[in-house]
Amino acid sequence: GAAFPLLRVEGFVGEEIDxxxxxxxxxxxxxxTATFRFGDHxxxxxxxxRSWLDVEPEGLGESRLFTAELWRAxxxxxxxxxxxxxxxxxxxxxxxxPTLYSFPVEAQSAGFESSLLLAYKLNWQTVFYIGYSxxxxxxxxxxxxxxxxxxxxxxxxxxxxxxxxx
Numbered sequence: 001g002a003a004f005p006l007l008r009v010e011g012f013v014g015e016e017i018d019x020x021x022x023x024x025x026x027x028x029x030x031x032x033t034a035t036f037r038f039g040d041h042x043x044x045x046x047x048x049x050r051s052w053l054d055v056e057p058e059g060l061g062e063s064r065l066f067t068a069e070l071w072r073a074x075x076x077x078x079x080x081x082x083x084x085x086x087x088x089x090x091x092x093x094x095x096x097x098p099t100l101y102s103f104p105v106e107a108q109s110a111g112f113e114s115s116l117l118l119a120y121k122l123n124w125q126t127v128f129y130i131g132y133s134x135x136x137x138x139x140x141x142x143x144x145x146x147x148x149x150x151x152x153x154x155x156x157x158x159x160x161x162x163x164x165x166x
Contacts, residue, residue: 006035018055018065021102025065027053041079047072057100065101068094082121089114110138112149125163132156 013028029051036044052067072090079085093110115133122128135153140146 005037006033008033016053018053021055021065021100023055025053025055026062027051041077043076045074055100063097063100066094066096068092084119086117086119087115108138108147110147110149112136125165127161129159129161130157131159 009030009032011028011030014026016025016027017023018025029049031047031049033045033047036046038044047070049070050068053065054062055065056062070090070092072088074086074088076084076086090113091110092112093108095108096105098105098107113133113135115131117129117131120128133153133155134151136149137152138147139150141148
């Protein structure tokens with residue numbers, strides 16, 4: 001059965017600094033994490049975070065500078081003590097008010113990152129890894145002005161880690 005060994009919620013609300021535009025503001029963040037274990041082999045960890053910052057530009061009332069969200073899921077399956085498979089998916093979404101920045105920014109940006117990693121421990125000092133990762137970003141098409149997810153980066157990698165003795 002599934003168990004809840006960890007459920008955590010934390011947050012902050014108060015004075016913040018808008019480092020990009022060098023001014024004070026009011027903001028906050030909320031973060032929640034849950035870890036689920038299914039038997040001895042499978043673990044799923046889910047995180048969600050939302051942050052925001054309000055500023056008061058001269059002559060204007062309080063305005064929302066940005067709101068950002070991040071959602072992440074990490075699944076790990078341990079086949080044996082020597083072999084595991086891990087998958088991660090992460091969604092980010094940020095909305096900004098470009099009129100409140102002192103330099104050009106996009107009003108909205110979003111992206112989805114995913115990765116898959118297989119690791120095998122050959123012995124106590126050697127581990128072999130093979131993995132795949134990709135990044136998809138939300139892009140606005142110049143003609144239709146519709147936003148859609150487009151692949152922007154893909155990687156396949158192999159790594160061997162070896163611990164030397166003295």
